[in-house]
Amino acid sequence: MVNRSILIPMRITINGKVAELVTARKTYKCDECGYPIVPHSDYYQITLGGAGLGSIKFPDRVHVHCIEKYMETGGK
Numbered sequence: 029m030v031n032r033s034i035l036i037p038m039r040i041t042i043n044g045k046v047a048e049l050v051t052a053r054k055t056y057k058c059d060e061c062g063y064p065i066v067p068h069s070d071y072y073q074i075t076l077g078g079a080g081l082g083s084i085k086f087p088d089r090v091h092v093h094c095i096e097k098y099m100e101t102g103g104k
């Protein structure tokens with residue numbers, strides 16, 4: 029169990045999108061900066077809130093430190 033900082037919210041809602049803090053099981057590419065998200069690190073997985081399975085199948089993934097920029101640009 030990782031002791032997460034209380035400054036990092038577990039769940040953020042962005043314009044109908046839902047970003048949830050999860051732990052990477054393998055390497056992913058960050059949708060904001062394009063650099064890898066390494067396994068066992070925490071990242072935000074972004075899905076469309078209330079949408080069907082399609083949005084969950086292809087979520088956006090961004091680093092914790094990239095979520096602010098991602099929110100500014102509104103994602104893709």
Ligand SMILES: [Zn+2]
Nearest residue numbers: 058061091094
């Ligand atoms: Zn990033």
